[in-house]
Amino acid sequence: MNHLFTPYKIKGLELKNRVVMPPMCQYAVRNNDGIVNDWHYNHYLSRAIGGAGLIIIEMTDIEPDGRITDFDLGLWSDEQIAPLKRIVDAVHQYGAKIGIQIAHAGRKAEHAETPVAPSAIPFDETETYKTPRALTTDEIKQLVEKYRLAAERAIKAGVDTIEIHGAHGYLIHQFQSAYTNKRTDEYGKDLPLFGQQVIRAVKSVMPEDMPLFMRVSAREYVDGGYGLEESIAFSKVYKEAGVDLFHISSGGEGPILAHGRPGTHVAYQVPMAREIRNALNVPVIAVGRLDDPALANAVIGNEEADLVAVGRGMLRNPYWTLEAAKKLGKEIEFPGVYGMGFGLK
Template structure:
């Protein structure tokens, strides 16, 4: 992992993770679009424009949305996938464009577990989809339903082995599709998080009980993915650092498992929170999750990114400059303004050269300094 240099704003210093140099610390997190019109998991023009605009807008890293490693792992039937070659080929068009704009591309590999088979946005309030309306049976660590959803089937040994192999195969296709890095989704109440949290994992076998057992699925996935992507490609893991519920998953357990995941081959940790319990009381405010990234980074010496209502360039600059995070993920801010990174560079006087040549005549220095 490269150390920050001394020149210019910290948010716009490059960072190197394994063999990949990323031009700045303004990153796009996975943002589910629920926009696969053919319902076959294949990304299309919307994904090219959505992700490509953020790359052209100056982001250092653009991570594609939670992408299912199997059909039954989708959140909804409008989700993208990476379980077949047609999907990989469609993604390759998108990664080529992102790279052409100077940004790095990542993909979040995911399995929704008990939170699968739900109506896509904006129909989510209807809960899980009935099986006779396009839904499918769901799986989890234990037969414990998410609030308002159908009861899942507890995975047996063969089912767990299939999940690990599905992540392995999807990772191989991610390489073939031209992604620069892979992220394993272990957050937001989805399958890997369901195994991690004692609130959803009630097993008494080698996949449940102790923290080591509850973390076993994640660590096996990390090892499998690392074996597929080789030694040069970075491997990220996204964690929810807390369930926001007493007796649930928390930042101390996260820190222990982050250290284990580093040993298993992961490089960088994308720290979010919540998602396992529907009724959790979450004190949402600007930067409300950033201190969890700082906590994990301090306790593990791992590289971490912060996310969560961070919309101000100077706020993000402080997080990186003070060593509280190595990068910042901007979700809704990027959706509102795909050129947020260029705007932030202007506000911080970064003097970067990341503007697309087609837009150079609109640079502030060419227009009396006004954005």
């Protein structure tokens, strides 16, 4: 039976365990240039030393106005490649693999002068979110090309995998949801079309043995939003377009009221990951309040997911994976003399 410390392979990507550090925005860029700095270097390297099998770098945007804030990472310029490669190379030294999530915030771009979206619908009525401008059909096709170029830069930086962000109310999510996409052109008549085109564009520059991940929201916590039936349907389109593994989250659209607020119990998204895994016969990452090692281990052992992402647990403790191995009684190789801290000679 597989467990949290069973190695995992998908295409040419070989992981030493099933523990994933998911993308978590650091809002740490200080020069408005989207370039990683020492904060990012130390942040990701410490989790590699801490034993994670796969690290996915935070949401990294394909153009300046695609960022949530001006403090986010970007991959719209060749100047951003070398600093990113420094992190990739350092992480590899400690036996971890590393990917990057590429994205566009769409109507949730807080610092863009005028955000863009499928339709001119603001995220909410607060001062944080402006009313976006609806993209033209030609502009959408230009954005597809920008995703391709960002993926090309990520590959030059040496990443082991790429994750396309299609969740949490950002641009691809906005296109695939009837709640936010009111267009009458081809991108309104076929809601997954934009995501499908992005996948194919990214896939076109990836090495044959590199797997493509995609993060999706399995359901929306808002009246008029989609549910699991719809997300299985558009994920099937995405799988056929070239996605090799899905990272299953939820939410991101509309005001979240108390009765529909997600995350009120541990493992609340695991059933959705299991349903998509079984419906599409595709590997998945489960995420969402899986910080307890025994629980994370059970998700793998019960074949509900293939990999487990631990977010807040790793923000609290860079060495979460080492702690999990100790608690679960699994033999692993500890870095340096760190094993002494876990009672090893």
